[in-house]
Amino acid sequence: MSPAAKLPRWAEFGLLPAVNLLAALLLSGAIIRLIGESPWAALRLMADGAFGSQEAIGYTLFYATSFIFTGLGVAVAYHAGLFNIGAEGQAYIGGLGTGLVCLALGHWPFWAVLPLAVLAGAAGGAAWAFLPAWLQARRGSHIVITTIMFNFIASALMTWLLVNVLIRPGQQSPESREFAPNAFMPGLHTLLGRIGIPFAATPLNLAFLLALAASVLVWLFVWRTRWGYALRVAGINPAAARYAGIRPERVTIGAMLLSGALAGSLGLNELMGSQHRILLDFPGGAGFVGIAVALMGRNHPVGILLASVLFGALVQGGSQLSFDMPHVNRDMVVVIQGLVILFCGALENVFRTPLAALLGRGKPEGSNR
Amino acid sequence: METYTLIVLLLAATLRVATPLLLAALAGLFSERAGVIALGLEGMMLGAAFAAAAASAVSGSAWVGLGAGIAVAVALALLLGFACVTQRGNQVVAGMAVNIMVAGLGPALALAWFDLGGQTPQLEGAGQRFLGLAWPGAAAAARTAPFPGLLYSQLLSGHNLIVYLAAALVPVSAWILYRTRFGLRLRAVGENPQAVDTAGIGVAGLRYQAVMISGVLCGVAGAYLSTAASAGFVRDMTAGKGYLALAALIFGKWRPYPTLGACLLFAFTDALATRLQGVDLPLVGVIPVQFILALPYVLTVLLLAGFVGTAVPPRASGVPYEKER
Numbered sequence: 001m002s003p004a005a006k007l008p009r010w011a012e013f014g015l016l017p018a019v020n021l022l023a024a025l026l027l028s029g030a031i032i033r034l035i036g037e038s039p040w041a042a043l044r045l046m047a048d049g050a051f052g053s054q055e056a057i058g059y060t061l062f063y064a065t066s067f068i069f070t071g072l073g074v075a076v077a078y079h080a081g082l083f084n085i086g087a088e089g090q091a092y093i094g095g096l097g098t099g100l101v102c103l104a105l106g107h108w109p110f111w112a113v114l115p116l117a118v119l120a121g122a123a124g125g126a127a128w129a130f131l132p133a134w135l136q137a138r139r140g141s142h143i144v145i146t147t148i149m150f151n152f153i154a155s156a157l158m159t160w161l162l163v164n165v166l167i168r169p170g171q172q173s174p175e176s177r178e179f180a181p182n183a184f185m186p187g188l189h190t191l192l193g194r195i196g197i198p199f200a201a202t203p204l205n206l207a208f209l210l211a212l213a214a215s216v217l218v219w220l221f222v223w224r225t226r227w228g229y230a231l232r233v234a235g236i237n238p239a240a241a242r243y244a245g246i247r248p249e250r251v252t253i254g255a256m257l258l259s260g261a262l263a264g265s266l267g268l269n270e271l272m273g274s275q276h277r278i279l280l281d282f283p284g285g286a287g288f289v290g291i292a293v294a295l296m297g298r299n300h301p302v303g304i305l306l307a308s309v310l311f312g313a314l315v316q317g318g319s320q321l322s323f324d325m326p327h328v329n330r331d332m333v334v335v336i337q338g339l340v341i342l343f344c345g346a347l348e349n350v351f352r353t354p355l356a357a358l359l360g361r362g363k364p365e366g367s368n369r
Numbered sequence: 370m371e372t373y374t375l376i377v378l379l380l381a382a383t384l385r386v387a388t389p390l391l392l393a394a395l396a397g398l399f400s401e402r403a404g405v406i407a408l409g410l411e412g413m414m415l416g417a418a419f420a421a422a423a424a425s426a427v428s429g430s431a432w433v434g435l436g437a438g439i440a441v442a443v444a445l446a447l448l449l450g451f452a453c454v455t456q457r458g459n460q461v462v463a464g465m466a467v468n469i470m471v472a473g474l475g476p477a478l479a480l481a482w483f484d485l486g487g488q489t490p491q492l493e494g495a496g497q498r499f500l501g502l503a504w505p506g507a508a509a510a511a512r513t514a515p516f517p518g519l520l521y522s523q524l525l526s527g528h529n530l531i532v533y534l535a536a537a538l539v540p541v542s543a544w545i546l547y548r549t550r551f552g553l554r555l556r557a558v559g560e561n562p563q564a565v566d567t568a569g570i571g572v573a574g575l576r577y578q579a580v581m582i583s584g585v586l587c588g589v590a591g592a593y594l595s596t597a598a599s600a601g602f603v604r605d606m607t608a609g610k611g612y613l614a615l616a617a618l619i620f621g622k623w624r625p626y627p628t629l630g631a632c633l634l635f636a637f638t639d640a641l642a643t644r645l646q647g648v649d650l651p652l653v654g655v656i657p658v659q660f661i662l663a664l665p666y667v668l669t670v671l672l673l674a675g676f677v678g679t680a681v682p683p684r685a686s687g688v689p690y691e692k693e694r
Binding site: 031034035036083085131135139141142144145146148149150152153156157159160163164288291292295327328329331332333334335336337338339341342345346347348349350 | 408451452453456457458459460461462463465466467468469470471472473474475476477478480481484487604609612615616619657659660662663666667669670673674675682
């Protein structure tokens with residue numbers, strides 16, 4: 001995973017992601033042209049749909065909140081040298097934990113429910129990450145494959161639970177009953193209203209602030225604690241870590257528990273903040289967007305925040321786009337996501353090498369031809 | 370007799386479910402044996418399913434559809450090859466990127482071209498699909514001698530061409546991998562690319578060939594889904610079959626015949642789950658379908674954990690090859 005060519009910091013964290021994003025957007029524009037619509041008009045519609053009004057901004061940040069949680073989760077594992085594809089399943093099971101607390105304790109006051117809901121979400125996600133982590137650490141099972149398998153197992157488990165156990169009696173669709181209002185995450189517009197700032201009513205809620213807090217905590221943890229240091233060392237060079245007295249197996253398990261806990265917090269936003277019940281497939285791909293967000297944000301909380309807002313804008317702008325352009329639907333957003341992952345993750349050397357040469361950092365170290 | 374009919378029908382359903390799984394798993398076999406992780410199977414298959422249904426709907430010929438499916442899957446395979454072999458990018462990320470991109474691109478193009486909400490038109494014309502082939506005397510055999518007759522008419526006869534093709538491809542793949550010079554080199558490049566390079570054989574070229582073979586096979590699998598097993602493309606119609614095929618490949622320990630066995634086992638659990646939906650069994654009661662459907666994934670995890678034998682992947686799988694100076 002070592003970069004082939006060294007770039008100065010500003011280019012590594014600013015220019016390169018921007019160029020990669022531009023390439024992804026250009027290709028998406030070409031596809032929209034192929035469909036027979038104007039890419040410019042589409043871009044303007046999306047920007048307007050995502051940032052054009054208070055309501056638009058509220059929705060954009062609401063979607064971004066979910067992506068911050070899953071993106072941070074993927075990033076923490078990545079720093080330990082682990083590729084966690086299981087954020088989707090961990091978010092699903094974590095959400096189950098949050099949802100169960102809300103269903104059971106909805107009559108308690110909100111400030112008592114919240115910490116328990118946070119803990120239950122983190123515990124659910126961490127629990128779902130534990131087995132793949134343990135298998136990787138102790139038995140050498142490839143974590144990419146096991147986390148994929150656990151996504152499917154989570155999906156089967158949740159379908160069974162929702163169809164057979166949690167379903168509201170006398171109802172056809174597999175959903176739990178609604179939480180009691182005490183377990184609703186307060187909307188940001190009500191919180192802002194209380195301190196005298198008017199804001200349009202949107203699903204944007206307190207979980208956004210929790211996501212920001214989680215970003216700060218992740219930064220502190222990874223770059224300012226002994227544990228975080230051990231995590232990064234073990235991620236870069238397990239042999240050196242072992243020599244320095246760090247046990248890579250422990251780091252693997254610890255990093256995955258934290259990763260799962262972060263992904264598992266998705267339910268705070270999606271369930272407590274918006275749906276107010278447990279329903280089928282509520283993560284809706286946010287776990288996979290988390291991979292894109294982490295790759296684009298270079299696994300740094302600031303980058304992840306910015307990338308999450310970008311992807312939130314894509315989702316929100318995309319739904320606006322599908323209203324106004326009948327031949328473009330929300331699937332276009334998924335295409336852009338895929339292209340961003342492709343350019344930021346798999347094809348990053350395409351632009352890295354020429355950029356390094358352009359910026360005069362001499363010959364790239366890794367290339368031999 | 371009734372139980373017997375039920376079992377034969379269950380086995381016939383198993384063969385039909387196993388076909389795309391087997392094709393994709395063989396695709397993964399070539400790719401991973403050459404050292405390229407096969408996470409893009411899902412995307413290549415889905416892309417081919419869309420292309421095959423679209424081309425068949427427009428041209429009226431299932432064969433044109435098959436060609437288009439293979440072409441699209443090979444194009445995606447070349448993209449994967451470019452990312453994984455030429456650019457030496459992260460192979461897991463490349464596969465995920467292709468899967469996600471295609472999951473969006475299929476419905477997006479379908480909406481733009483056919484205006485049916487992300488689907489392709491229903492394939493109703495005579496030559497637009499691969500239909501079941503009744504072998505000579507199948508109906509008569511079932512009537513005159515039910516016991517072997519049913520086996521002949523339901524299990525052997527009556528499938529479409531791709532089912533038989535997939536079955537034939539297992540020995541062919543085994544022969545290519547273990548009995549030809551190309552196969553030897555392919556396996557070597559997945560275990561020890563340095564040695565292959567030292568022998569003066571291009572590592573990149575071999576890996577590209579392997580990835581393209583996997584593209585062709587995924588193309589056939591995708592065409593099967595949209596023009597044989599069903600009549601048109603719908604959103605997310607692979608539904609995780611690419612990942613299940615990967616699981617089957619691991620379960621088969623990266624060998625052709627055990628992989629066939631794993632595909633049949635996984636397909637059987639699928640067919641059984643469909644059959645057991647809501648059925649009250651003696652002693653155990655109703656088995657939740659979801660548990661049966663999750664079985665292949667649980668089994669694969671157990672295998673990877675070393676509780677059911679051991680699975681050792683090709684040694685250089687997932688490692689980009691860098692020529693030494």
